[in-house]
Amino acid sequence: MMEKISKSLLTRQSKAPLFDVLSARAKRNVISFHCPGHKNGRSVDRELKDYTGEEVYKFDVTVFDEVDSLHDPVGPIKKAQKLMAQAYGVKHSLFLVNGTSVGNMAMFLAACDSGDSIIVSRSSHKSIMAGIIMSGVWPIWIQPKIDQNLDLVFNSTYEQVKDALDKYPESKAVFVTSPTYNGVVTELGKIVDLCHRRGKIVLVDEAHGAHLMFNKNLPESAVVAGADLCVQSTHKILSAMSQGSVLHFNSSLIDFNRVKKIVSMLQTTSPNYLILASLDLARRQAFLRGGENFDAVIEAAEWGRSYINNNISSMKCFTRREIQELGFDLDVTKLTVNVTKTGLSGYEIEAILAKEYNIQLDYADLFNLVAIMGEGSIKSDVETFVSALENINKEYHGEQKNWVLKIPSLGTEMVLRPREVFLSNNTKKIGLKKAVGHIAAQTLTPYPPGIPIIIPGERITKEICDYLIDMSSKDIRISGQETEMLRTVKVFTN
Numbered sequence: 001m002m003e004k005i006s007k008s009l010l011t012r013q014s015k016a017p018l019f020d021v022l023s024a025r026a027k028r029n030v031i032s033f034h035c036p037g038h039k040n041g042r043s044v045d046r047e048l049k050d051y052t053g054e055e056v057y058k059f060d061v062t063v064f065d066e067v068d069s070l071h072d073p074v075g076p077i078k079k080a081q082k083l084m085a086q087a088y089g090v091k092h093s094l095f096l097v098n099g100t101s102v103g104n105m106a107m108f109l110a111a112c113d114s115g116d117s118i119i120v121s122r123s124s125h126k127s128i129m130a131g132i133i134m135s136g137v138w139p140i141w142i143q144p145k146i147d148q149n150l151d152l153v154f155n156s157t158y159e160q161v162k163d164a165l166d167k168y169p170e171s172k173a174v175f176v177t178s179p180t181y182n183g184v185v186t187e188l189g190k191i192v193d194l195c196h197r198r199g200k201i202v203l204v205d206e207a208h209g210a211h212l213m214f215n216k217n218l219p220e221s222a223v224v225a226g227a228d229l230c231v232q233s234t235h236k237i238l239s240a241m242s243q244g245s246v247l248h249f250n251s252s253l254i255d256f257n258r259v260k261k262i263v264s265m266l267q268t269t270s271p272n273y274l275i276l277a278s279l280d281l282a283r284r285q286a287f288l289r290g291g292e293n294f295d296a297v298i299e300a301a302e303w304g305r306s307y308i309n310n311n312i313s314s315m316k317c318f319t320r321r322e323i324q325e326l327g328f329d330l331d332v333t334k335l336t337v338n339v340t341k342t343g344l345s346g347y348e349i350e351a352i353l354a355k356e357y358n359i360q361l362d363y364a365d366l367f368n369l370v371a372i373m374g375e376g377s378i379k380s381d382v383e384t385f386v387s388a389l390e391n392i393n394k395e396y397h398g399e400q401k402n403w404v405l406k407i408p409s410l411g412t413e414m415v416l417r418p419r420e421v422f423l424s425n426n427t428k429k430i431g432l433k434k435a436v437g438h439i440a441a442q443t444l445t446p447y448p449p450g451i452p453i454i455i456p457g458e459r460i461t462k463e464i465c466d467y468l469i470d471m472s473s474k475d476i477r478i479s480g481q482e483t484e485m486l487r488t489v490k491v492f493t494n
């Protein structure tokens with residue numbers, strides 16, 4: 001990307017207007033009669049200040065003219081958002097201070113009216129259930145494909161989206177997650193073309209892809225593919241502070257004023273300016289140095305991947321080529337390490353890494369470890385990680401388990417909209433064994449694979465009931481269960 005950039009664009013992108021205003025203000029030691037109560041950090045606990053230093057609290061201000069308002073920006077926040085939009089090549093970008101979670105909710109509310117249908121993969125982040133409930137849409141679920149050789153759940157494919165659109169031509173929009181937690185990117189360009197030809201809106205959860213835009217060796221970003229709305233966790237892989245995300249708008253099918261109003265409705269009126277300034281700086285850093293920074297991260301990740309595959313007999317990382325052969329692409333900066341041959345679960349190895357090696361992973365499940373690399377990752381960290389895995393490989397030898405990653409068929413009937421059931425008091429708990437034929441009034445999600453097995457408003461089939469009974473008899477975590485053991489399920493009673 002960097003080769004084509006004009007000098008004037010580089011000069012503009014070298015600026016960080018929000019950070020500049022906040023840092024200049026911090027130097028002036030302004031007497032504060034505004035929130036927050038710590039007054040430029042004066043009353044912040046000494047123990048905390050000993051760790052953080054004093055200066056950072058001068059960035060923790062409230063809304064006034066000089067620093068601008070997130071809800072109605074006219075000054076430095078407006079300029080910083082404009083630079084963000086320019087960096088990503090979209091019409092508008094909105095800063096978020098409650099992560100991609102709030103962006104996902106906003107996308108549903110912005111694209112759909114109550115009663116509309118939207119095509120969405122069942123393997124989406126939990127915030128999309130919030131978006132579905134808040135907006136009152138009918139979800140049309142795509143059942144994700146599972147690869148039992150790789151123990152991996154995929155995002156929606158072009159064919160799956162096309163089938164769903166053919167079957168439900170009334171759908172207003174398609175919601176896609178890309179990349180997945182494991183870095184798998186779907187054929188977004190083809191999906192966007194198809195949807196736009198049919199007048200459908202494309203919403204993309206690109207929580208894990210804010211960096212894709214800035215390095216030519218990474219898969220194509222949703223903003224390049226032409227998504228109408230796309231939300232990115234700038235804090236996940238780039239260098240923004242946690243909670244710092246961005247919602248990109250690039251649509252002729254959605255009214256931008258509606259998007260702005262919804263985002264404003266969902267966000268705090270006291271945004272943390274340190275998060276906002278970090279978005280401004282993360283954009284500048286990625287635009288100016290993302291190419292070279294991510295070249296180094298890619299090299300370190302690929303080194304780790306190949307070392308594990310060539311030297312650690314009981315572990316395996318899938319490669320970009322393997323994923324491409326399956327019709328997807330891979331952001332190679334994410335290292336998914338399959339550990340099923342060690343005889344230990346991913347959870348167990350994650351705990352060993354934390355306790356014995358001082359290494360904390362982002363995620364593990366029965367089958368895999370997921371090591372997430374970001375703009376701050378360096379090769380020596382990967383070397384330490386890989387050497388810890390090598391030791392674990394030598395020290396632990398268990399029996400290989402017969403775990404299989406599978407889910408029942410989820411093509412069940414949606415009888416009521418999730419919102420209607422969620423807001424209703426007409427629910428009761430019944431024994432799991434008696435649940436067949438009832439309408440679910442709760443979400444139950446076994447981990448792995450982290451795919452909701454029942455959703456409020458959906459008819460419970462015998463296959464789903466048997467699966468839940470089987471899960472509850474094993475050591476499988478089921479998110480959403482309200483009692484210690486899963487023996488009952490909440491259903492709708494009319």
Ligand SMILES: Cc1ncc(COP(=O)(O)O)c(C=O)c1O
Nearest residue numbers: 098099100101125205207233245
């Ligand atoms: C695919 C996906 N979408 C959305 C989110 C939520 O993002 P955030 O933590 O920025 O709210 C996550 C978080 O892990 C995620 O993995």
